[in-house]
Amino acid sequence: MLARFKPLIDHSEGQLFLSETFKIIVEEVLCKGTDVTQKVCDWKEPEELAWLLDLELRATGEPQHKLLERVKDVAKYSIKTSHPRFFNQLYGGVDYHSLAGRFLTEALNTNLFTYEVAPVFVLMENEVLRGLRQLVGWTEGDGIFCPGGSTSNMFAMNLARYQLFPEVKSRGLWGLPRLTVFTSSESHYSVKKGAAYLGIGTDNVIVVKVDDGGRMIPKDLDEKIMLAKSQGTVPFLVSCTAGTTVQGAFDPLDHIADVCEKHKLWMHVDAAWGGSVLFSKQHRHLMKGVDRANSVGWNPHKMLVAGLQCSALLLQDTTNLLRRCHSASASYLFQQDKFYDVNLDVGDKSVQCSRKVDCLKLWLMWKAVGSAGLEERVDKAFIHVRYLVEEMKKREGFQLLHEPEFVNVCFWFTPPSMRGNEKHADYQERLAKVAPVIKERMMKQGTMMVGYQPLGNKVNFFRVIAFSPLLSKKDMDFFLDEIERLGNDL
Amino acid sequence: MLARFKPLIDHSEGQLFLSETFKIIVEEVLCKGTDVTQKVCDWKEPEELAWLLDLELRATGEPQHKLLERVKDVAKYSIKTSHPRFFNQLYGGVDYHSLAGRFLTEALNTNLFTYEVAPVFVLMENEVLRGLRQLVGWTEGDGIFCPGGSTSNMFAMNLARYQLFPEVKSRGLWGLPRLTVFTSSESHYSVKKGAAYLGIGTDNVIVVKVDDGGRMIPKDLDEKIMLAKSQGTVPFLVSCTAGTTVQGAFDPLDHIADVCEKHKLWMHVDAAWGGSVLFSKQHRHLMKGVDRANSVGWNPHKMLVAGLQCSALLLQDTTNLLRRCHSASASYLFQQDKFYDVNLDVGDKSVQCSRKVDCLKLWLMWKAVGSAGLEERVDKAFIHVRYLVEEMKKREGFQLLHEPEFVNVCFWFTPPSMRGNEKHADYQERLAKVAPVIKERMMKQGTMMVGYQPLGNKVNFFRVIAFSPLLSKKDMDFFLDEIERLGNDL
Numbered sequence: 020m021l022a023r024f025k026p027l028i029d030h031s032e033g034q035l036f037l038s039e040t041f042k043i044i045v046e047e048v049l050c051k052g053t054d055v056t057q058k059v060c061d062w063k064e065p066e067e068l069a070w071l072l073d074l075e076l077r078a079t080g081e082p083q084h085k086l087l088e089r090v091k092d093v094a095k096y097s098i099k100t101s102h103p104r105f106f107n108q109l110y111g112g113v114d115y116h117s118l119a120g121r122f123l124t125e126a127l128n129t130n131l132f133t134y135e136v137a138p139v140f141v142l143m144e145n146e147v148l149r150g151l152r153q154l155v156g157w158t159e160g161d162g163i164f165c166p167g168g169s170t171s172n173m174f175a176m177n178l179a180r181y182q183l184f185p186e187v188k189s190r191g192l193w194g195l196p197r198l199t200v201f202t203s204s205e206s207h208y209s210v211k212k213g214a215a216y217l218g219i220g221t222d223n224v225i226v227v228k229v230d231d232g233g234r235m236i237p238k239d240l241d242e243k244i245m246l247a248k249s250q251g252t253v254p255f256l257v258s259c260t261a262g263t264t265v266q267g268a269f270d271p272l273d274h275i276a277d278v279c280e281k282h283k284l285w286m287h288v289d290a291a292w293g294g295s296v297l298f299s300k301q302h303r304h305l306m307k308g309v310d311r312a313n314s315v316g317w318n319p320h321k322m323l324v325a326g327l328q329c330s331a332l333l334l335q336d337t338t339n340l341l342r343r344c345h346s347a348s349a350s351y352l353f354q355q356d357k358f359y360d361v362n363l364d365v366g367d368k369s370v371q372c373s374r375k376v377d378c379l380k381l382w383l384m385w386k387a388v389g390s391a392g393l394e395e396r397v398d399k400a401f402i403h404v405r406y407l408v409e410e411m412k413k414r415e416g417f418q419l420l421h422e423p424e425f426v427n428v429c430f431w432f433t434p435p436s437m438r439g440n441e442k443h444a445d446y447q448e449r450l451a452k453v454a455p456v457i458k459e460r461m462m463k464q465g466t467m468m469v470g471y472q473p474l475g476n477k478v479n480f481f482r483v484i485a486f487s488p489l490l491s492k493k494d495m496d497f498f499l500d501e502i503e504r505l506g507n508d509l
Numbered sequence: 510m511l512a513r514f515k516p517l518i519d520h521s522e523g524q525l526f527l528s529e530t531f532k533i534i535v536e537e538v539l540c541k542g543t544d545v546t547q548k549v550c551d552w553k554e555p556e557e558l559a560w561l562l563d564l565e566l567r568a569t570g571e572p573q574h575k576l577l578e579r580v581k582d583v584a585k586y587s588i589k590t591s592h593p594r595f596f597n598q599l600y601g602g603v604d605y606h607s608l609a610g611r612f613l614t615e616a617l618n619t620n621l622f623t624y625e626v627a628p629v630f631v632l633m634e635n636e637v638l639r640g641l642r643q644l645v646g647w648t649e650g651d652g653i654f655c656p657g658g659s660t661s662n663m664f665a666m667n668l669a670r671y672q673l674f675p676e677v678k679s680r681g682l683w684g685l686p687r688l689t690v691f692t693s694s695e696s697h698y699s700v701k702k703g704a705a706y707l708g709i710g711t712d713n714v715i716v717v718k719v720d721d722g723g724r725m726i727p728k729d730l731d732e733k734i735m736l737a738k739s740q741g742t743v744p745f746l747v748s749c750t751a752g753t754t755v756q757g758a759f760d761p762l763d764h765i766a767d768v769c770e771k772h773k774l775w776m777h778v779d780a781a782w783g784g785s786v787l788f789s790k791q792h793r794h795l796m797k798g799v800d801r802a803n804s805v806g807w808n809p810h811k812m813l814v815a816g817l818q819c820s821a822l823l824l825q826d827t828t829n830l831l832r833r834c835h836s837a838s839a840s841y842l843f844q845q846d847k848f849y850d851v852n853l854d855v856g857d858k859s860v861q862c863s864r865k866v867d868c869l870k871l872w873l874m875w876k877a878v879g880s881a882g883l884e885e886r887v888d889k890a891f892i893h894v895r896y897l898v899e900e901m902k903k904r905e906g907f908q909l910l911h912e913p914e915f916v917n918v919c920f921w922f923t924p925p926s927m928r929g930n931e932k933h934a935d936y937q938e939r940l941a942k943v944a945p946v947i948k949e950r951m952m953k954q955g956t957m958m959v960g961y962q963p964l965g966n967k968v969n970f971f972r973v974i975a976f977s978p979l980l981s982k983k984d985m986d987f988f989l990d991e992i993e994r995l996g997n998d999l
């Protein structure tokens with residue numbers, strides 16, 4: 020009888036397992052995983068990997084030593100995104116203070132919805148949002164952490180729509196005129212995903228032209244807005260980008276703000292990637308005009324290395340729009356007869372119910388290095404990129420798409436056999452095949468990782484992202500040598 | 510010159526900080542935080558807490574010892590959700606294998622969007638989803654982990670809409686007839702939030718009546734669907750609940766499936782809370798008929814103690830509906846000329862871009878205890894609840910709303926001074942004030958946490974959630990004693 024009421028978890032056994040896992044994490048992920056003499060990835064074909072991992076879930080449990088092997092295997096076969104030679108995505112690197120914050124977040128295991136269950140984090144999120152808003156140039160406002168920049172973009176879309184037509188919340192889009200959104204051809208795909216998800220439809224996302232550097236052209240924006248109006252639709256949102264995903268371009272926010280003002284449109288700045296330049300006195304001019312926006316999305320999990328996920332939506336609004344737009348006022352969670360100020364129950368500002376605590380890791384990192392330390396990281400990334408670009412210019416076969424504005428360096432690599440043949444009819448077709456082959460070779464050898472993609476009429480080119488605080492000059496030299504080594508025989 | 514290219518992070522210093530944090534986590538969160546002689550919460554007024562935490566973000570960084578104090582403070586003032594006397598939410602407790610998986614996930618810091626950057630997790634998520642689907646009764650199908658059950662419910666809504674009217678993705682809701690959703694009056698508020706967010710509108714969520722136990726009444730559903738049709742709307746989704754948030758009721762899925770079949774509607778089962786009964790041979794009958802659903806949302810972060818966030822949407826569909834509905838086919842991420850099977854790039858199944866890895870913690874826990882171990886946890890929770898209910902019946906002043914179907918026990922506590930006065934005019938009004946006062950006292954003393962809420966015409970009652978694997982008989986006895994101690998003088 021008593022056994023039925025005994026706790027099912029043995030703390031000392033559990034804590035031992037956790038300690039052993041911690042050791043494996045330090046050794047495999049943090050030491051080996053950031054060691055340039057070790058591989059970035061240990062490529063396996065899916066069938067083989069599935070077999071190695073023995074993924075099947077069974078009726079009976081396994082002994083601790085077996086489970087620790089599994090922990091090791093997961094670490095071994097996972098990509099080392101903290102490795103200095105992981106140039107593949109807009110995230111990477113590691114910051115130990117942030118990581119400590121993340122472990123603590125996981126251990127505390129609470130939800131950011133009420134002050135009751137998250138007193139520390141309600142106040143902390145508020146303070147971190149305030150700090151970010153200050154960098155935007157706002158002394159007041161609102162905001163929330165979202166599960167990713169895509170969600171931030173979608174929240175902005177929902178807010179813009181609600182502000183113009185509050186009845187949409189109860190009645191839906193029926194009865195409203197057709198709404199249109201404006202964004203550049205190089206903006207993040209989440210704008211279109213958002214339009215589809217929110218019932219607006221991708222056809223109602225009007226694509227604005229970009230200049231050679233990938234920046235939205237305000238004149239084209241203005242014309243497209245007027246055209247859309249003349250066709251009977253109601254423009255309600257311009258979603259600009261500060262740091263585009265592929266080219267790292269900054270839309271000219273100040274000019275766009277003029278257009279938005281003229282047409283009275285909500286201006287959203289998707290600064291998921293570029294927002295971090297706001298820490299830098301030297302580079303924040305790239306976002307001049309951002310303080311005129313209605314909302315800004317910013318992902319500290321990218322350039323600031325805060326760790327996935329960390330994405331803030333910042334608002335200039337002081338009218339509680341976020342809560343009015345998203346609230347459902349559930350009486351089981353957001354009781355109004357609580358003994359504390361129920362405005363501290365921030366959960367109803369989101370469309371989520373459970374919401375992960377994403378502020379602690381950023382807060383702890385910020386406390387550790389200060390705004391000045393974060394500024395230094397941003398400035399160094401620009402210095403690294405400058406170095407990389409100058410080195411590329413010294414070497415044959417590296418052709419930049421254009422001078423980078425930010426820390427994305429986009430280039431084609433032309434193998435020796437193709438050099439001088441730029442005018443040949445099949446040159447572009449052959450060039451398009453170079454990057455995928457180099458990528459396959461680098462993945463299979465595991466020496467580094469970098470992404471490639473086509474863009475508009477430009478065939479496959481590499482996009483190298485150089486911002487990790489673990490990066491050194493050697494890694495950039497290695498990068499260039501390695502591209503040559505892998506591609507010279509093509 | 511060289512300093513400009515030196516890495517900004519010192520690994521040994523960083524790893525030392527991480528180790529020290531790990532020690533604090535074990536001591537403060539896992540040892541003290543689960544020790545019944547320690548407080549569940551250390552209540553502070555917001556102003557005082559803000560002052561204690563010194564939240565402000567400054568220009569300069571702080572020394573390591575100071576930062577470790579901050580780590581300690583965050584732990585100290587946070588709610589101990591793993592504490593056996595945290596009865597406040599549908600999450601709580603701790604599982605060390607899951608926690609180990611969460612630490613590893615954080616350290617590996619990758620995104621679940623391509624096989625390239627998440628080879629282990631693409632395969633693992635697939636296997637975990639397969640395991641969950643098997644419990645639903647499906648040998649085939651699809652699915653995805655979402656940032657919470659609310660998102661799972663919204664995805665289901667978007668899928669149902671897209672299946673009926675695929676053109677909605679490009680054209681939006683304009684041109685479509687008014688769509689209606691059906692859900693019970695006790696379903697989770699995310700159904701309404703979703704309808705607002707997706708442009709459908711909360712007015713188009715038709716609320717179906719529940720019986721005394723809080724279960725949807727299929728006959729009322731059928732009638733409401735016919736009425737909605739007769740009013741010219743197009744019903745497209747029934748969102749039922751398996752384990753309602755407050756009362757823990759299970760909608761009669763089999764009967765609802767008949768109604769859905771008759772009207773050809775998408776049947777979604779929100780089993781965020783109740784889904785875990787599927788592990789139990791003894792209790793899975795509560796969800797009889799679930800295999801007839803089109804989609805099931807299930808949060809292993811609740812009853813299974815997998816840790817926040819862990820929420821799966823499961824689909825019976827085998828036509829790639831999820832990808833067709835949500836994809837944007839971004840060429841920079843989901844290149845089609847990769848050297849491996851691009852179907853492994855699962856990211857386009859989501860409206861998210863970055864997506865946290867939520868499968869590892871569940872996988873590791875499942876491997877550790879097996880399906881049999883998870884079954885045992887579910888069965889024990891029912892045994893605990895049975896004990897609690899029987900003890901309540903033995904004591905004066907505890908009045909159940911009804912016999913619990915699941916592990917939510919809803920009850921009023923009537924202080925001695927009010928007993929026998931049930932017929933008095935102000936009885937309900939006075940009763941409504943009892944729970945908030947007891948709650949305030951318990952928070953300020955920090956001895957335990959339990960939630961209360963009103964529901965329909967029922968005034969404030971307590972909802973105690975008893976499922977944590979750390980729970981013992983003593984904790985339940987304590988719970989009852991403590992309610993009496995805190996409320997007897999009211």
Ligand SMILES: Cc1ncc(COP(=O)(O)O)c(C=O)c1O
Pocket residue numbers: 109166167168169170206207209260262263264289290291292318330861862863864
């Ligand atoms: C410019 C831009 N906006 C938005 C996003 C989406 O952010 P998330 O991946 O956090 O959803 C990205 C992702 O790379 C991005 O580059």
Ligand SMILES: Cc1ncc(COP(=O)(O)O)c(C=O)c1O
Pocket residue numbers: 371372373374599656657658659660696697699750752753754779780781782808820
């Ligand atoms: C029945 C039910 N559905 C959905 C949800 C929402 O899940 P989440 O909090 O993960 O968004 C909850 C949350 O408690 C719930 O109880």
